[in-house]
Amino acid sequence: MPFFLNAKVRDLVPYEPIMGDFPVRLDANESFLRPDSVAFEEIARAVEGVAFNRYPDPTAAALTAAFAGYYGIDSTRVTAGNGSDELLSVLLTAFTQQDDKVVTFTPDFSMYGIYATLSGCEHMPLEKKNGQLDLSAAQGIRARVVLFSNPCNPTSLTIPAEEIRRFVRSTPALVVLDEAYMDFSDPANSLLHEVDEYENLIVLRTASKALGMASLRLGFAVTNERLTAVLRAVKSPYNVNAVSQAIGTALYSNRARVRAGIEQIRAERDKLVDLFNLVVRQVPGQLALIGAQANFLFVHCTKADDVVAYLKEQGIIIRQFGDFLRITVGSAEENTLLLAALQEFYGGESYA
Numbered sequence: 001m002p003f004f005l006n007a008k009v010r011d012l013v014p015y016e017p018i019m020g021d022f023p024v025r026l027d028a029n030e031s032f033l034r035p036d037s038v039a040f041e042e043i044a045r046a047v048e049g050v051a052f053n054r055y056p057d058p059t060a061a062a063l064t065a066a067f068a069g070y071y072g073i074d075s076t077r078v079t080a081g082n083g084s085d086e087l088l089s090v091l092l093t094a095f096t097q098q099d100d101k102v103v104t105f106t107p108d109f110s111m112y113g114i115y116a117t118l119s120g121c122e123h124m125p126l127e128k129k130n131g132q133l134d135l136s137a138a139q140g141i142r143a144r145v146v147l148f149s150n151p152c153n154p155t156s157l158t159i160p161a162e163e164i165r166r167f168v169r170s171t172p173a174l175v176v177l178d179e180a181y182m183d184f185s186d187p188a189n190s191l192l193h194e195v196d197e198y199e200n201l202i203v204l205r206t207a208s209k210a211l212g213m214a215s216l217r218l219g220f221a222v223t224n225e226r227l228t229a230v231l232r233a234v235k236s237p238y239n240v241n242a243v244s245q246a247i248g249t250a251l252y253s254n255r256a257r258v259r260a261g262i263e264q265i266r267a268e269r270d271k272l273v274d275l276f277n278l279v280v281r282q283v284p285g286q287l288a289l290i291g292a293q294a295n296f297l298f299v300h301c302t303k304a305d306d307v308v309a310y311l312k313e314q315g316i317i318i319r320q321f322g323d324f325l326r327i328t329v330g331s332a333e334e335n336t337l338l339l340a341a342l343q344e345f346y347g348g349e350s351y352a
């Protein structure tokens with residue numbers, strides 16, 4: 001018998017990161033930091049303590065306590081996931097029914113729409129005007145879930161906390177606020193510490209960006225007691241493996257080191273912005289920095305295709321969105337290579 005694929009998966013293709021051997025990878029918003037030797041010893045000790053024959057702790061109690069300790073929140077409001085990607089899928093499954101409307105804004109993180117569609121929802125992407133997130137655009141829509149990132153991937157822009165508070169109070173929808181990059185921005189714009197004040201707010205965090213641990217697949221959903229109970233009931237029991245739990249617990253417990261890592265990335269970001277702006281001034285009208293609130297820069301570029309191709313020839317990978325470029329902050333050396341290549345492309349003098 002023929003087997004017909006259902007509509008929601010018929011045209012799906014597996015996510016394909018840019019493959020190949022590129023010496024400078026500035027395409028995936030990963031951290032350029034590697035754990036130092038002391039951190040590696042702590043990681044080794046954590047792994048040694050894992051009961052490999054046992055299923056992991058379904059509540060990830062030690063991990064959520066360490067995460068909550070780092071951010072100064074209550075661990076009973078934290079659900080751990082296999083990356084925030086998994087939590088997006090879990091929460092859309094949990095809090096929507098067939099044909100519910102899920103509102104997102106474009107551009108934003110592309111996975112939102114994919115999980116919304118897979119959950120059987122109607123995905124409603126609202127076009128941002130000039131890349132600016134305007135939550136009031138969602139106001140008239142009877143949405144079940146409204147989902148966005150702050151700071152935004154890819155624009156690297158942050159909107160003020162007060163705008164989000166006003167929106168959360170005014171809507172019956174569940175608001176999912178993805179703060180994957182908030183550690184690199186102004187913490188005053190985070191709503192992480194106020195989830196108990198709302199019935200309808202979930203804040204997402206991840207170890208993939210600020211902690212520099214994308215490999216571990218650790219994400220966190222922070223919300224009130226009622227919604228936390230639902231998330232914990234809906235997720236698969238052993239969703240976070242014991243090795244990642246143990247390593248994540250050890251790393252979040254060393255608060256000074258986490259903070260120092262974030263500071264290092266922010267400092268490189270600020271340096272890169274300054275030097276990038278020098279290039280911008282040398283080529284009037286051709287490059288414009290849009291945002292740099294996260295660990296990446298978002299740039300308007302009149303020759304985006306050519307720039308991306310040229311950088312690739314030089315072994316440097318960035319992400320292109322039409323006429324825009326998203327450039328992850330790399331190490332000082334990587335950023336120097338990037339800037340030198342950009343200068344060469346535009347025919348100017350190199351800094352080196």
Ligand SMILES: *Cc1c(COP(=O)(O)O)cnc(C)c1O
Pocket residue numbers: 029082083084085086109149153178180205206207208209214217218219
């Ligand atoms: C990178 C990123 C995440 C992190 O996803 P993980 O599954 O935790 O690695 C979440 N949201 C946004 C907007 C991101 O860019």
